[in-house]
Amino acid sequence: MLDQWIFVAALLPIGLVMAATPIVAGQLLAPRKPNDIKLSTYECGVETVGDTWVQFKVQYYIYALIFVIFDIEAIFLFPWAVAYNQLQLYMVLEGVLFILILAGGLLYAWRKGALEWL
Amino acid sequence: MGFDFNNPFGSITELLTSLLINLGLPQPLVSVILAVVGAGILAGVTLTTAGVFNIWLERKIGARFQDRLGPNRVGPFGLFQGIADAIKLTLKEDITPTGADKVVFNVAPLLAVMSVVGLWAVVPFAPQLIGADLNVGVLYVVAIGGVGTLSVIMAGWSSNNKYALLGALRTVAMLISFEIPMVLVLLVPTMLAGSMGMVAIVNGQDVWFLLLAPVAAFVFFVSSLAEVGRTPFDLIEAESEIVAGYNIEYSGMKFGMFMVAEFFHSFTIGALFTVLFLGGWRGPGSETYPILGLVYFVAKTFFMYFIVMWIRYTFPRVRIDQMMALNWKFLTPLALVVVMATAVVDKLALSQGWPRTPVHLALNGTLVLLTLGLMQAYARALRRRVEGMRQPEAGEIAGAAVGPGS
Amino acid sequence: MTAMQAVFLLLGLVTFISAVMVVVSPQLIHAGLWLVLTLAGVAGLFVLLEAPFLAVVQVVIYIGAIAILIIFAIMLTRRMLRDEGRQLNSLWAGALVVTLILYAVLVFLILQEPSLAAASQPIQAESSVLLADLGRALVDVDRFILPFEVASVLLLAALIGAIYVARPMMAGEDRERQE
Numbered sequence: 166m167l168d169q170w171i172f173v174a175a176l177l178p179i180g181l182v183m184a185a186t187p188i189v190a191g192q193l194l195a196p197r198k199p200n201d202i203k204l205s206t207y208e209c210g211v212e213t214v215g216d217t218w219v220q221f222k223v224q225y226y227i228y229a230l231i232f233v234i235f236d237i238e239a240i241f242l243f244p245w246a247v248a249y250n251q252l253q254l255y256m257v258l259e260g261v262l263f264i265l266i267l268a269g270g271l272l273y274a275w276r277k278g279a280l281e282w283l
Numbered sequence: 284m285g286f287d288f289n290n291p292f293g294s295i296t297e298l299l300t301s302l303l304i305n306l307g308l309p310q311p312l313v314s315v316i317l318a319v320v321g322a323g324i325l326a327g328v329t330l331t332t333a334g335v336f337n338i339w340l341e342r343k344i345g346a347r348f349q350d351r352l353g354p355n356r357v358g359p360f361g362l363f364q365g366i367a368d369a370i371k372l373t374l375k376e377d378i379t380p381t382g383a384d385k386v387v388f389n390v391a392p393l394l395a396v397m398s399v400v401g402l403w404a405v406v407p408f409a410p411q412l413i414g415a416d417l418n419v420g421v422l423y424v425v426a427i428g429g430v431g432t433l434s435v436i437m438a439g440w441s442s443n444n445k446y447a448l449l450g451a452l453r454t455v456a457m458l459i460s461f462e463i464p465m466v467l468v469l470l471v472p473t474m475l476a477g478s479m480g481m482v483a484i485v486n487g488q489d490v491w492f493l494l495l496a497p498v499a500a501f502v503f504f505v506s507s508l509a510e511v512g513r514t515p516f517d518l519i520e521a522e523s524e525i526v527a528g529y530n531i532e533y534s535g536m537k538f539g540m541f542m543v544a545e546f547f548h549s550f551t552i553g554a555l556f557t558v559l560f561l562g563g564w565r566g567p568g569s570e571t572y573p574i575l576g577l578v579y580f581v582a583k584t585f586f587m588y589f590i591v592m593w594i595r596y597t598f599p600r601v602r603i604d605q606m607m608a609l610n611w612k613f614l615t616p617l618a619l620v621v622v623m624a625t626a627v628v629d630k631l632a633l634s635q636g637w638p639r640t641p642v643h644l645a646l647n648g649t650l651v652l653l654t655l656g657l658m659q660a661y662a663r664a665l666r667r668r669v670e671g672m673r674q675p676e677a678g679e680i681a682g683a684a685v686g687p688g689s
Numbered sequence: 690m691t692a693m694q695a696v697f698l699l700l701g702l703v704t705f706i707s708a709v710m711v712v713v714s715p716q717l718i719h720a721g722l723w724l725v726l727t728l729a730g731v732a733g734l735f736v737l738l739e740a741p742f743l744a745v746v747q748v749v750i751y752i753g754a755i756a757i758l759i760i761f762a763i764m765l766t767r768r769m770l771r772d773e774g775r776q777l778n779s780l781w782a783g784a785l786v787v788t789l790i791l792y793a794v795l796v797f798l799i800l801q802e803p804s805l806a807a808a809s810q811p812i813q814a815e816s817s818v819l820l821a822d823l824g825r826a827l828v829d830v831d832r833f834i835l836p837f838e839v840a841s842v843l844l845l846a847a848l849i850g851a852i853y854v855a856r857p858m859m860a861g862e863d864r865e866r867q868e
Contacts, residue, residue, distance in 0.1 A: 166816055168314045170736050172415040173404050173423075175315070176322035180400030183326050184393045184540050191373045191536035204381045222765070223858045225456050228607075229761050230851045232459040233754040234844050235615070239466040240746050241827070241840060242622070243422060246473040247817075248824025249626065256828035257630045259838070261623045266841040268619050270848040271611075278859070279852045280611040282604035311692050387722065418817040422745040429753025433725060436760055440718055448764070459757065466749075478817060 227279050231271075238267045291573055292412040325414055326400050333547035335365035341546065341592060348596040372539035380443055380532045387441035392533065392540035394434035399547045401427040405481050406554050409564045409576035413482060420481035421469050424555060425462070428510060431548070432458045438541070439529035450528030453603060457516070460607060461509035464502050464614035470622045471499040472559045474629065485563035493560040495643040498650050499621050500560040502614055507552040509606065512545060513591060515598040516606055553587035554580075561587070617654060624650060697737055704730030713776055721760045728752050739812075742820050 245252075245260045274280055296317070303313045339354065339362055346353025354361030379388060404414040405423050417423055432455055439451020473479050475495055476487030484492075493500050509516040530541045557563060561583050564576030601609070624646055632642045707726040714720040728751040735744035799805055812819065826832045 166418070166739060166741070167736070168318070169415040169417055170741070171315055171318040172322055173401070173417070175318045176326060176404045176414060177397055177401050179319070179322045179326045180397040181393050183330055183400065184396035187369070187373060187536045188377075188389075188392070188540060191375070191377055191539075195374050195376050195535055197376065199378070203376075203378055222452075223855055225452055226758075226761055226765060227852070227855050227859070228456050228460055229754075229758045230855075231611075231848065232463060233750075233758055234848045235463045236466065236750060236754045238841065238844055239463070239470070240422075240750060241837070242467075242470055243473065243479065244742070244820055244824035245827055246470045246626075246824070247477065247479055248821040248828075249474040249629075250477040251821060251825060252630070252828060254627075254630050254634065256825075257626050259828045259834055261626060263838060263841045264619055264623050266838070266845055267848075268616070270845045271615060271619070273849055274852055275612060277852055277856060279855070280607065282607045384716075384718075387718075417741060418820065419741045419745045422742070422749060426745045426748035426753065429749060429757075432753065432757060436757065436764075437722070440760075440764060452761070452764070455757065455761075459754070462753075477821075479820070480817070 224282060231274060231279070234270070235267065238263070292409060296411075321414065322404075325403055329403050330396075330400065330543070330547065333550050334369065334543050336362075337546055337550050337588070338365040338368065340588075344589065344592050345596055348593070369539065372536050375535040377535035377537065378532075382443035383532065384441040384443070387437050388532075389537070391434045391438035391441060392537045392544070394437065395431055395544040396540050396547075398427050398431035398434065399544050399551055401430075402548075402551050402555070406551075406558060407482050407485050407563055408580050409573045410570065411573060412577065416480060416482045418478065418480040418483075421473055421479040421484070421559075425466050425469070428462070431544070432462075435529050438533070442529070442532035444532050447529050447531045450531070454512070454529055457512075457603065457606060458510060460610045461506045461516075461614070464610065464618040465506040465510060467615070467618035467622055468499045468502045468506070469559070471496045471625050474622075474626060481558055481563075485558060485565060488562040488565055490640050491560065491562045491565075493562075494640060496560070496621070496625060496647065497644075498617065498647045499625070500556070502618050502621065503559065504556060506610075506614060507556065508591065508594065509610070511548045511552055513549055513595055515594070515601045517595075517600060549591050550584070550588050553591060554584045556587050557583040613658075617650075621650065693737065697734070700730050700733045700737065704734065715776060717763045718760065721756065721763055724759070725752055725756045728756065739816055741816055742823075 241263065242260060245263075249257070299317060300313055303316060304310065308316070342364065343353040343361065354364040357363045357367045379385065402424060405417055405420040407413040407416075435451050435454050435458065439447045439449075439454070442448070472484050472492050475492055476484040478484065478487075530538055533541060557580060563583075564573075564580040566575065566579035569576035569579055625643070628642060628646045629639070631637075632639055704727055707723045707730060710723040711720045711727060714723060728747060732744045732747040732752075735741070735747055814822075827837045828834055
């Protein structure tokens with residue numbers, strides 16, 4: 166089994182190198198004429214005002230939280246799905262109960278307006 | 284051993300292995316060398332196809348959809364357009380803005396490409412022709428996609444640009460939201476095939492999973508489109524939106540790498556959809572002649588890629604709050620219901636001895652009708668509420684209110 | 690030194706160095722990214738232990754969800770993202786000595802436990818079979834069904850709690866927008 170992962174371990178660095186090669190080629194071949202205007206941050210043509218930070222929009226964080234919860238739920242369900250052919254009906258129903266409990270959570274989030282993009 | 288035409292890819296591997304062992308190298312080193320060579324060929328072939336051929340295909344087909352010619356000057360039929368674009372991007376000046384975090388800024392495009400190239404390790408092209416037959420192939424796909432999401436944050440933050448950061452946050456919010464229905468719906472092929480390995484899923488498709496689970500295929504397709512950032516979900520890179528989003532400050536080949544990663548990713552979801560729902564390399568005669576299997580796979584993948592492009596040139600863009608509502612209020616509940624219903628019904632069908640395909644088709648048909656009915660009821664209730672709230676005014680724009688943007 | 694040992698040492702070194710960099714980096718976002726590398730190293734170690742499911746779960750959950758959550762949290766706060774001042778104070782030599790002694794004591798105590806000190810035996814089953822067994826175990830009445838369902842209730846509680854805590858902030862923002 167491990168020799169399958171050797172392929173993965175070989176492909177990922179090769180992907181990195183294949184991405185880096187054109188970039189390095191570009192840095193060798195392309196002109197380099199930096200001046201202040203080119204290097205300044207792009208803000209639709211006007212001067213930047215203030216530091217680079219973004220308004221704290223709690224909605225982003227809520228989405229990330231809900232994502233974590235449902236991601237973990239899906240991961241719990243994968244072994245259940247892999248063993249599906251060997252399960253009996255009541256075992257399948259137990260998995261369905263798991264999903265239902267979390268669907269209830271989604272419904273709660275929906276009703277409380279946590280899913281709105283404010 | 285002779286070259287077995289019925290198993291060409293397996294015999295090529297065996298020939299190479301025995302050749303290297305006869306040269307006196309130890310077995311583990313031989314597998315490593317073969318893995319590196321195979322990975323190099325895979326990455327090279329797919330990246331070149333994506334970077335050159337697919338870009339040409341995209342522009343030509345897009346042009347035909349829009350009743351124009353598309354690139355036709357560079358090379359026969361404009362085939363070398365992709366190479367010309369690559370050369371142009373290489374020769375553009377590579378500007379790193381002041382205050383940008385150099386290391387993170389440079390690594391972000393590399394990670395974006397690496398995550399898409401890594402996806403091809405688990406795609407079965409033909410019987411015996413697969414990079415790595417991991418028994419957790421489906422989750423591996425999700426995992427590597429997550430690395431792509433990380434590269435977006437890295438790009439947006441390291442650019443030292445408010446708009447890049449804002450664009451990156453919106454993009455990541457969209458990407459992680461659409462990952463949920465995708466991961467949930469991937470449970471359905473896993474259940475039907477009894478394994479997470481891609482080869483097992485292809486082998487389990489005596490009947491294509493598209494026929495056994497059309498709703499699941501639909502949800503997977505739509506969420507994959509959003510994961511890639513294609514229309515109708517491409518507001519993360521549209522010019523009228525937040526000015527190219529997280530890759531504003533990138534120029535030259537680094538920007539080129541982001542673009543290549545995106546094109547490549549859309550091709551990859553065509554391949555993944557083929558493997559998961561269209562039977563991969565299966566087709567008449569593909570068991571006896573694996574070359575036919577490769578042909579079927581490539582044909583199906585390009586067909587799905589054509590569908591992706593067709594959708595791009597047909598639908599208008601969706602607003603971000605509409606996208607989030609679509610995901611959390613439509614796709615996720617639908618995915619949950621599909622998983623639950625498929626699980627229960629398949630078990631019942633097996634135990635009662637009903638024929639599998641018609642039962643699943645009936646189930647999915649029922650789900651579609653139920654969903655449409657619910658959506659109709661919801662739309663009716665919404666319309667009634669809006670009409671109840673409306674105060675007739677002179678000069679009022681009927682219908683759509685201006686939605687809350689961000 | 691077999692190939693496996695070499696790969697293990699390399700992965701372990703990568704994980705260890707990134708973990709140290711997480712603690713030491715003055716920039717918070719850098720610390721977050723070093724954390725991602727640490728988690729990836731741990732995933733690699735899971736692969737070496739022939740637990741591919743845990744490896745991909747590590748990447749999906751930790752890197753794909755939790756690291757992103759942490760980076761969101763870092764980016765969305767208004768505080769200074771950079772640690773001012775020096776990273777080491779004057780007592781660092783004594784702290785190093787105490788840490789090494791603590792480490793040695795812990796290793797010694799752990800090695801006293803016979804089952805941990807013995808060379809580990811590989812499990813005599815294919816990982817795909819093990820995965821199906823895990824699935825069966827999660828819903829088997831004699832084994833892990835109760836923790837399985839309690840886990841879902843725990844996730845539900847976390848979801849409800851997070852939304853309950855965040856609601857005043859969302860309402861406050863909505864009021865801000867309408868003004």
